[in-house]
Amino acid sequence: MELWYTEKQTENVGITCKITQTLHTEKTEFQDLAVIDTLQFGRMLVLDGMVQTTIKDEFVYHEMISHVALNTHPNPANVMVIGGGDGGAIREIIKHPGVQKATLVEIDGKVIEASKKYLPEIACALDDPKVDVRVEDGIKHIAEHENHYDIILVDSTEPVGPAVGLFAADFYRSIYRALKEDGIMVAQTESPFFNADLISRVFKDISAIFPITRLYLASIPTYPSGLWSFTMGSKKYDPLAVKEEDIAQYPTKYYNAAVHKGAFALPNFVAELLK
């Protein structure tokens, strides 16, 4: 018997993966959580029926949400991640030699537990001495900090359920206050093919708050449409002004100095969304 997991990515399109086993399913306080083994992408974490991360392609998302900002900021010592309970962004952050502390604020402790148990390749850095893991509401945490972080990454789920507030202008204003005077934020902002309105709205909101706002792209096979966007708000540093020789050297599978620049080369239909 062949077993396939099918995710409806929109009402009208889906991805379907052959699976070998379902390792874990759970209804947490916040969402439905599942861990399954797929043949194409390896082990996969699914929240509320949406693929969050897989062993085979997680490197793209986790490197790209992290290293662009880490290499734009000249001294990214104090970095935080909202969401991202799988630990992948944290794993990338502590690769950067300048980072002294990385704080993870995840609202759903069960995501952290499941990731540590079933996805150790991704969650491996959560016990690092530089890492502070907090099971808290990210919106509340941000509101309680001022002039504190160098970089804040919004590593959220899709803008439904617990993550809706992470796509709001009020939240971006709160992030602005929680950042130091030269701080940078990056948020994952969905697919240019399927979420055009969301990208336009978020870019406009962040542009109204931060002096420098930039959108960049990466290719992630298990995410809807395969093309994903990230929106950066920066108080001082422009990611396009970074010199190639200033990009820190550490092992990555997707990110490099050429990708740092190339990811900002937007196709016309994407650039149109930002006008």
Add this chain to the structure above:
Amino acid sequence: MELWYTEKQTENVGITCKITQTLHTEKTEFQDLAVIDTLQFGRMLVLDGMVQTTIKDEFVYHEMISHVALNTHPNPANVMVIGGGDGGAIREIIKHPGVQKATLVEIDGKVIEASKKYLPEIACALDDPKVDVRVEDGIKHIAEHENHYDIILVDSTEPVGPAVGLFAADFYRSIYRALKEDGIMVAQTESPFFNADLISRVFKDISAIFPITRLYLASIPTYPSGLWSFTMGSKKYDPLAVKEEDIAQYPTKYYNAAVHKGAFALPNFVAELLK
């Protein structure tokens, strides 16, 4: 009743699209041909169970297989396409002001017929006076021409069935001879995530024949993994040496001067395939 079209893109992963109707199915001399209406991507052409093109995302593939070479060559007067019976590459080629003649050599006349009937937005240029449409074997056509074309685009189906010979080193040598002394070839070369071996092999083969060989990428939602590669072999001109101000201006939805450069910024795991 909901109807869904599911394509197994590999043995272990597929894309599934809600459809409203099947407009046409046919067994041609060379392959199974279908035209269906999908809700997410609009009308879709399917050959041997593989999505070839859709109304909503065809612009990416057709612009990117064409304009990178057209803007690398300073005088692309005589351009040919092997395969590409839907006419999308031809439509893009004749946008370039320098092109005097565009030749389409498609082995399966039924693809041209179905595209003209069901996909007029894509096939619209096939009756242009600059365009010469030939229902012939592309391999034979190339073998019969020498020092003739400025640009040859290999707009093939997947490397199974009738297209196998279009991925062979002998064919690339034949293309080299059919090109003028400063000619350029571009071939579609599948997904870096799913077809790593093919990309490595083709890049090595083309590098052994052409002095300049470059791989570039584009994001195409309906193609396996969503990330697609194109391999360019060039006798004289380097696509990375093109000056932004020399890129011809005409309407496109994906390609632009920034994308021309950014598409060559290869993630590490892709660059590794070319070593």
